[in-house]
Amino acid sequence: MVLKQLFLVILLAAAAMAAAHEALSLDGCPDKCGDADIPYPFGVGVQRGTSRNCFLDHSFNLTCNSSSSTLYFENYPVSNISLQQGQMDILTPVSKQCNGDYNDSYTNLYTKDFTISSTRNKFVTVGCDALSFIEFTNNNNFHCNSGCVSLCDELQSHQNKTNDGTCSGIGCCQLNIPVGFNSISLGASFRAFESTPVSPVNNCTYAFVVKDDGFNFSFNYLDNFPNDSVPLVLNWSVSNGTCQTASTNYTTDYACKNNTDCVNSTDGIGYNCKCKPGFQGNPYHPHGCYDVNECETINECTMPNQCHNYDGNYSCSCPHGYKGDGYKNGTGCTPSYIFILIALGVSVALLVVFTLISTLCWAQKRRTLKQIRRRNFEQNGGNMLLQQFSQQHKYTERTKIFTEVELKNVTNNFDEGRILGRGGQGIVYKGILQDNTSIAIKKSKLGGDPRQIKDFINEVSILSQINHRNVVKLLGCCLETEVPLLVYEFVDNGTLLDHIDPLKNEFSISWETRLRIAAETAEAISYLHSYASIPIIHRDIKSTNILLDHNLTAKVSDFGASRIVSLDETQVTTMIQGTLGYLDPEYLQTGQLNEKSDVYSFGVVLVELLTGEKAVQFSRPEQTNLTMYFVSSMKEDHLWEILDKQVLDQKNIGQLKESASLALRCIRVKGEERPTMKEVARELCGLMAMEIHPWAKGENLMPEESEYLLGHVPNVDGEIGASSSAFHDSMQKEIIALEIADGR
Known part of the structure; x- marks a missing residue:
């Protein structure tokens, strides 16, 4: 507490000294009138709270017109008063x-x-x-x-x-x-x-x-x-005498104060005061002139830290090991011969030591970096990937191994502004190669989980075997980093959900475009199931994994959860993995994965295209799960009420009916009752070529039309009713599987 009070006293004293240094007028007197300064011995009126005049004598008495902010000497406006020139x-x-x-x-x-x-x-x-x-x-x-x-x-x-x-x-x-x-x-x-x-x-x-x-x-x-x-x-000048008489008969009336010199007036009447060299301020003010610290301003010292200030002047010196007077216009400061030899020897020694240490550090850094890259390669499943590549000679030529430096350069060191999106399995960055080709770089979130590393290697292995215009092309990967990186072709128009979700896109895509996207997606999945060298089950078909390019061409992506099925296998038993709302109920109950699981997920996407609704939407009062909501609406003959208003048109009613019927078959509870993806792709291509039904303008839709819509399903009433119950039970289990969905 005492130290704080002492510090406060010092600050107040310093502030008072600074104010005294800068004072032009007497305390309690105005120092300006408008733009004109009023330096003592001139003044206006009396000091505040006293009867003492603000001026030296009546010859220095000025007046200030407050209304016009004009300073007057007698009846003449004053624009400037110079203390130095008098x-x-x-x-x-x-x-x-x-x-x-x-x-x-x-x-x-x-x-x-x-x-x-x-x-x-x-x-x-x-x-x-x-x-x-x-x-x-x-x-x-x-x-x-x-x-x-x-x-x-x-x-x-x-x-x-x-x-x-x-x-x-x-x-x-x-x-x-x-x-x-x-x-x-x-x-x-x-x-x-x-x-x-x-x-x-x-x-x-x-x-x-x-x-x-x-x-x-x-x-x-x-x-x-x-x-x-x-x-x-x-x-103007002070008194009628001279400097000699004023200094000889020194009285309290002598106008020149501390640290000042007296100068006789050039007109021969009176005298003026000036601050001595090295001092500044108002020479007539009771505080006098104060010292100028030349060491803090421009001075003639060769070395600024060798400047020594004292009242009225300063001096320069040279530090130890130098010789000279320290002044720029003098001999300055030059190192002594012995000092030069010592400094040279020390410098050479330091240079040698620095070079040796730098070389050792550089070598150690290279060894460490090489070890880190090797460790990352092994931890990221590099050996597993090489083993799979050794079995796929003709596919490995399509996949390039990128270095960490290459990918840092094309993403501006993975800048936040280059992020395209974030998902459960990683972050996707945009990069630009030297030939101006845009690429997408997926930075996985592995965290040392062997299962996630296996998913990553699985995705690389699968994509290296796929060559289809509606499947995102894998360009390469990088395993040198702490987390592995995948390099894809860049698809620049977002996801399918971005275009059908009214909250994300004000202008929804047309039904013709939606039907084409569905057909392209079905062809890609059919290719994975039937035409790839080894059948592939995607296992995570959803609207956010269907990307669209600038022509709104569909590109199926994200093969992290996919599985390769041997030719002699019809189904695979795996740990349940997928996304809530798209999971096959039969797969959810049995853990048996087959191609019909992808058919179910695609059916959910087709329902999304028809309704414009999300697969799972907690704000939907009728039903959280879209498939349950769709089946229930079809059973109650409410198809036209749940269709997206953006696609409902008298000209495409036939296509909408057939598409809804196809979606209903795809999302049946029993996998054996669902069509294959080859059949789905064939039907969608047929719908695209289907002649538009010439409905009469303004004709209302009749209940018979809805019955026709369900006509593709044998025993519709019985099967839908029976399936709905089983379907509802399966959906409850699917919701429980949210934690199983691997965060995606």
């Missing part, structure tokens, strides 16, 4: 007389304590055949008169030969200001001289005293002079 800029009126006025125009300026700067001002007259005069007076009542004549008889030729800005007697004349005067009286008059003037539009004469950089003559001013007032510079 000068003040004010605005004074312009004296003006035009042709026809018979009385001369006068302007008077009187400053009791300040003088008109002789080095910063000039007396100017603007006009044609113009005569101006000025009278200077000082406090000793000494007078000095002068005048200026401006002619225009050569104005035309002068304008043709020269540019504006020259005040040399043609349209404009000027005089210098004598030293030490604090009062002026000036006037302008129009006189007709013996010349042939070129009369401007506005034949007027203007006279004024103006600071050197406050006025530039232009011939346009003869027609229209733009200013009613001009800036003028006053010299």
